[in-house]
Amino acid sequence: MKDKAFVPAVLLLCFWVLLSSGSSRLLQSDDKGNELKNYISWEDLRVVEEVGRERRSSSVKVKDNNLVNQESNMATVNASRVIVVDKRGRGDSVTVQGAVDMVPNSNSQRVKILILPGVYREKVIVPRTKPYISFIGNESYAEYTVITWSDKSSDPYSNGTELGTYRTATVAIDSDFFCATAITFENTVVAEAGEEGKQAAALRVTGDKAMFYKVRVLGSQDTLNDATGSHYFFQCHIQGSVDFIFGNAKSLYQDCDIRSTARRFGAIAAHHRSEESDDTGFSFVNCDIGGTGKVYLGRAWGNYSTTVYSNCYIADIITPVGWSDWDDTDRQSKVLFGEYNCRGRGAERRGRVPWSRSLTQDEVKPFLGREFIFGDQWLRL
Numbered sequence: 001m002k003d004k005a006f007v008p009a010v011l012l013l014c015f016w017v018l019l020s021s022g023s024s025r026l027l028q029s030d031d032k033g034n035e036l037k038n039y040i041s042w043e044d045l046r047v048v049e050e051v052g053r054e055r056r057s058s059s060v061k062v063k064d065n066n067l068v069n070q071e072s073n074m075a076t077v078n079a080s081r082v083i084v085v086d087k088r089g090r091g092d093s094v095t096v097q098g099a100v101d102m103v104p105n106s107n108s109q110r111v112k113i114l115i116l117p118g119v120y121r122e123k124v125i126v127p128r129t130k131p132y133i134s135f136i137g138n139e140s141y142a143e144y145t146v147i148t149w150s151d152k153s154s155d156p157y158s159n160g161t162e163l164g165t166y167r168t169a170t171v172a173i174d175s176d177f178f179c180a181t182a183i184t185f186e187n188t189v190v191a192e193a194g195e196e197g198k199q200a201a202a203l204r205v206t207g208d209k210a211m212f213y214k215v216r217v218l219g220s221q222d223t224l225n226d227a228t229g230s231h232y233f234f235q236c237h238i239q240g241s242v243d244f245i246f247g248n249a250k251s252l253y254q255d256c257d258i259r260s261t262a263r264r265f266g267a268i269a270a271h272h273r274s275e276e277s278d279d280t281g282f283s284f285v286n287c288d289i290g291g292t293g294k295v296y297l298g299r300a301w302g303n304y305s306t307t308v309y310s311n312c313y314i315a316d317i318i319t320p321v322g323w324s325d326w327d328d329t330d331r332q333s334k335v336l337f338g339e340y341n342c343r344g345r346g347a348e349r350r351g352r353v354p355w356s357r358s359l360t361q362d363e364v365k366p367f368l369g370r371e372f373i374f375g376d377q378w379l380r381l
């Protein structure tokens with residue numbers, strides 16, 4: 001185990017050398033001349049170093065100037081750029097926020113935060129000023145590596161007003177180039193359709209260019225605030241009851257497990273595009289959609305709400321009309337609510353509202369791949 005750590009480190013080194021020698025439009029420099037790795041790759045979702053002494057001795061000593069420069073102003077982040085969170089106290093921090101706090105502002109190199117299994121009862125904010133952060137769990141323990149809290153929108157805020165949905169998120173990602181794998185983000189508040197003040201997000205993403213791989217997002221009403229930016233959710237599990245994926249991001253949900261927990265009514269997506277000129281939308285591709293209740297595929301939170309399901313399996317949990325105009329008939333002619341090649345009883349389009357669309361192959365094309373989220377500009381997978 002310990003000896004093996006050197007092999008990946010050497011491989012990594014080669015990888016870096018290759019990258020540094022090749023000219024790539026994805027590699028740019030910041031104002032201090034440091035190379036910026038302006039993309040997310042599988043490497044960013046892996047920790048090859050061992051925890052503890054071995055982890056440090058096998059650290060990736062590349063781009064020496066940067067590291068030397070950075071070490072002087074990185075209070076607690078080592079050349080290895082891996083911070084270990086262990087609630088039992090054997091890592092660098094016992095909380096996830098503690099690890100985020102160790103990352104210097106305007107960080108220009110990726111910092112991996114390795115989160116060991118455990119239930120972390122805390123709220124976490126990754127601020128706008130700290131890009132290139134990875135949250136990495138152990139793939140065998142995604143269910144047991146949980147960041148959990150239970151704020152709801154009607155809870156009082158410090159100045160006496162209500163918290164509001166935006167601030168309920170257990171984990172909030174405000175920075176760019178964030179990625180996460182094998183972590184569960186949770187908000188334990190339970191809401192049924194029609195209840196007041198129970199909006200309770202588990203995860204909010206306002207940063208641009210974020211990737212989530214094999215991540216679990218658990219909540220009830222307003223679980224995932226997919227607020228702004230381009231995001232890639234790959235093989236994730238997302239569950240909730242009402243509008244449980246909402247916001248105005250441009251996101252691709254590929255090979256995801258979408259689970260409704262609604263007892264009666266609810267909705268999966270509530271996309272919030274309100275301007276025709278916004279280039280945003282939710283695209284669900286090859287997802288498995290199931291659970292309980294009778295829910296809408298989507299609701300028109302904004303005038304130009306855009307949501308497309310393609311090549312999905314949809315179980316018998318969809319209300320036959322399929323889509324809601326949010327009680328505003330004006331929106332019917334502006335939204336884009338589409339389905340393409342879905343199967344399962346929930347995909348039956350006979351009862352659908354006439355203003356929803358069965359897309360043609362040509363129409364659906366821009367929604368099917370990573371080009372939907374400009375993946376060629378920031379993903380290297």
Ligand SMILES: *[C@@H]1O[C@H](CO)[C@@H](O)[C@H](O)[C@H]1NC(C)=O
Nearest residue numbers: 056057074075076077078079
């Ligand atoms: C960095 O790693 C060394 C061991 O190599 C460790 O002693 C130290 O606490 C770590 N953190 C900082 C801030 O240097």
Ligand SMILES: *[C@@H]1O[C@H](CO)[C@@H](O)[C@H](O)[C@H]1NC(C)=O
Nearest residue numbers: 047048051137138139140141
């Ligand atoms: C993940 O857990 C497995 C099983 O306990 C362990 O063998 C492996 O080293 C862990 N991986 C990491 C990166 O910690």
Ligand SMILES: *[C@@H]1O[C@H](CO)[C@@H](O)[C@H](O)[C@H]1NC(C)=O
Nearest residue numbers: 157158159160161162163164
């Ligand atoms: C309370 O704080 C929030 C957030 O800063 C603000 O939007 C709101 O207006 C404040 N309310 C009062 C009564 O000060």
Ligand SMILES: *[C@@H]1O[C@H](CO)[C@@H](O)[C@H](O)[C@H]1NC(C)=O
Nearest residue numbers: 274275302303304328330331
């Ligand atoms: C949505 O459309 C309606 C009707 O056309 C209009 O009155 C309203 O202002 C629009 N909302 C936004 C946020 O643009």
